[in-house]
Amino acid sequence: MTSYFIRRLLLIVPTFIGVSLLVFALTRLVPGGPIERMLNEAAMAAQPGMHVVNTAGGRGGSTLSKEQLKELEAYYGFDKPIFVSYVVWLSKVVRLDLGMSTRYSEPVWDIIKSRFPISIFYGLVTLVLTYGVCIPLGIVKAIRHRSVFDNLSSGIIFFGYAIPGYVVGIALLTTFAAKWNVFPLGGFVSDDFDDLSPPEQFRDVLNHAVLPVLAYVAGGFAVTTMMMKNALMDNLAADYVRTAVAKGMTFRRAVFRHALRNSLVPIATSFGNNISLILTGSFLIEKIFDIDGFGLLGFESLVERDYPVVMGILVISSLLFMVGNILSDVCVALVDPRVKFGSGEAGT
Numbered sequence: 001m002t003s004y005f006i007r008r009l010l011l012i013v014p015t016f017i018g019v020s021l022l023v024f025a026l027t028r029l030v031p032g033g034p035i036e037r038m039l040n041e042a043a044m045a046a047q048p049g050m051h052v053v054n055t056a057g058g059r060g061g062s063t064l065s066k067e068q069l070k071e072l073e074a075y076y077g078f079d080k081p082i083f084v085s086y087v088v089w090l091s092k093v094v095r096l097d098l099g100m101s102t103r104y105s106e107p108v109w110d111i112i113k114s115r116f117p118i119s120i121f122y123g124l125v126t127l128v129l130t131y132g133v134c135i136p137l138g139i140v141k142a143i144r145h146r147s148v149f150d151n152l153s154s155g156i157i158f159f160g161y162a163i164p165g166y167v168v169g170i171a172l173l174t175t176f177a178a179k180w181n182v183f184p185l186g187g188f189v190s191d192d193f194d195d196l197s198p199p200e201q202f203r204d205v206l207n208h209a210v211l212p213v214l215a216y217v218a219g220g221f222a223v224t225t226m227m228m229k230n231a232l233m234d235n236l237a238a239d240y241v242r243t244a245v246a247k248g249m250t251f252r253r254a255v256f257r258h259a260l261r262n263s264l265v266p267i268a269t270s271f272g273n274n275i276s277l278i279l280t281g282s283f284l285i286e287k288i289f290d291i292d293g294f295g296l297l298g299f300e301s302l303v304e305r306d307y308p309v310v311m312g313i314l315v316i317s318s319l320l321f322m323v324g325n326i327l328s329d330v331c332v333a334l335v336d337p338r339v340k341f342g343s344g345e346a347g348t
Helices: 002-029 034-045 066-076 082-094 108-143 148-162 165-179 198-236 239-246 251-275 283-288 294-303 307-335
Strands: 053-055 060-062
Touching: 002 082, 002 307, 034 066, 108 148, 108 198, 108 251, 108 294, 108 307, 148 198, 165 198, 165 283, 198 251, 198 283, 239 251, 251 307, 283 294, 294 307
Parallel strands: none
Antiparallel strands: 053 060
């Protein structure tokens, strides 16, 4: 098993290079960018002493001279071939230098680091609530299949799944914040957060987090709950469970001693992939509740063509996703002892 995970860890390097090279090339080939944005700003400013020139590369007319355009291209690294620019960028990433934001004129790592506490908070809370509620709920629904509780809870779960999370957020914000004034309209903390005592700060964060967290978990509840229910029902109908009950084992013991552990395999398989969701979040929910998280940062960076920030987010999210895949294998091996990792295959 150790050699298997070592090989998986080593595969992270070529996979990361392939993904990052593809995205890096797209950032150079798609229209628009930091230079075009500065040209638009300069054209709107219409500073005297500048004359309009037609430049190659599809940029059209601008109020900057050719020399100024060349300086901008050299500054942003657009004066080199794509592969050469990628190698330069990758060499900086290896040294933990993600570059400078073209929008904020600050180091990309500082911008991303400032969003870490918020994204990790909402991501972890959402993850804990989803698994902490959905696994027990799925177990109860499987045991009480086709009961009133099962049918009623399924209707509520699928109703929440059918409505997008941002729509749930809008409804919650309109009802409980704007109309009834029960919760704040948005933000992560209040403006006077620093003046509050520690218990008051805790209540303030909790008060601001209730509505966004409900919007986050609305969609994920159905998938995880039904996955748990269906897996447990399949195992309850298996021969080994019926045999255990026929030999005198209580149904409760058969469920929690034998069927439950095997039913957790699908949950364990998808657990590692959810690690990357801790940071990515949802830019629509963050926009609605005015949360400065990773999702909103990534969306705004794409709109503003802030490619260094886009690539910085890609570095973190792709690494988390690949490590999450390995973590999924670890979780499966822990839950199901029959799984053995050999030379690139899983066997029993």
